[in-house]
Amino acid sequence: MTVLRVGIIGAGGIARDVHIPSYLASGDKVEIVAIADVAVERAQEVADKFAIPHVYDSYQKMLATVKVDAVSICVPNKFHAEATIAALEAGCHVLCEKPPAMTVEEAEQMVKVANDAGKILTYGFHYRYRPEVEIAKSFIDAGEMGDIYSARVHAIRRRGIPGWGVFTNKDLQGGGPLIDIGVHMLDTALYLMGYPEPDVVLGKTHQQIGHKKGVGLFGEWDHENYTVEDMAVGMVTFKNGATLTLEAAFAANVENDDTMQVSLMGNKGGADIFPLKIYQEKYNTLIDSTPAYLPETNGHQLEINQFVACCLEGTTPLSTPGQGLIIQKIVNAIYESAETGKAVQF
Structure with missing residues (x-):
């Protein structure tokens, strides 16, 4: 070929x-x-x-x-x-x-x-193809952060409900910000953590804003047929002992219009990924490191x-397909936990 x-x-x-x-x-x-x-x-x-x-x-x-x-x-x-x-x-x-x-x-x-x-x-x-992620992965693979034992994931918009497509239709999408923008930051965190197997998942969803007419930074949305969550919150424990917390929202009363962030904590260092900043303890002091240069790339x-x-x-x-399965398990477990009020054990 x-x-x-x-x-x-x-x-x-x-x-x-x-x-x-x-x-x-x-x-x-x-x-x-x-x-x-x-x-x-x-x-x-x-x-x-x-x-x-x-x-x-x-x-x-x-x-x-x-x-x-x-x-x-x-x-x-x-x-x-x-x-x-x-x-x-x-x-x-x-x-x-x-x-x-x-x-x-x-x-x-x-x-x-x-x-x-x-x-x-x-x-x-x-x-995954962003230079910040590639550099953070190099630090992790070189042992600079030690064991990554905790992560925080944020994909939060102030008023970023899509006014186009089927993003607010649960029957066609399966959910809202968690399954749409949240999966990007969740995948990024899991990729940097080595895609550990989930153990227990606890989740909660909220629909407080999207079903009402309001200000839309992405244009007007169909609030009368809004069937997805405004916000999803989750906590995941993994079989290797690591933990992850997640917040994903199309609409929340926060300062920034759009926050896409992954934060990692290891026993030798930590990082915020967007923009990249590395936190370490070296030479009897605390060090913050930021890249002086990052190439302009197109992830898509x-x-x-x-x-x-x-x-x-x-x-x-x-x-890989196996990684896709893990992320699907976590996303669906957050939704299931939100519906039942109980943690999901794998």
Whole structure:
């Protein structure tokens, strides 16, 4: 395989603004041959804009009709699992947008099918490719922070409820800020911690703002049909003894408009990741270290670049199906704990 023939499933904003331009920036390594969306008019508009030759009103037709080596899954969360499994069974490598799925059972099936098919399955956790994360990972791998025993995760917007798409529809998304923006910071923390296995999860969700009309920094949202949480709070203990606390919100009465942050604490050092600052005790004093320079990078582009390279070279991507399963377990356990009022024990 010298050229990767790519199909796009879903013609919404993430496909139009991120996946397709990133594939095209890969040059002659990639050819986007088809796009499918149930809203075929939207798919045709995207195809016309980017000169994609084949347009379909279903991914089933696309997979059955045109030869595709790899696909990007860019549909609402409800359809991640079924589209991914269909593509894998059709012999395609798959880059599925986050989160992996709606349920743990779906994520488990995705792992099984990927393994049975011998195909690559990876997820759109593009924050891993940020230079701050790469540098922090180098510090951790070199033993500079010792054992990471605790983490704090924040993905909090003051009034950042999306006024577009299906982000406030629980039936299609599975939840709100936790499963949308929270998973990015959760994945970043877990990646830097070595993706430990969860042991006990306690969670609580709140819906205090989104169901009422109000000021929206992302435009107006459909408050009358708002069915997801405004905010989710969770605590996770891991089988290796580490702990993690999480707060994710579309709307909260806080100072900053948008906070995406991971903080780590180890027995030899700690760090805040965005922006990167390292905290250590050395030479009988306390040291704070910040990079004097960080390269300008595009996480989405690097993610696509790596996916293309893995497909062409047969290498393992940075985000694996097994890691996707762990994050799905934690997300669903937070929601389950919030509904039952009880901790979830694995």
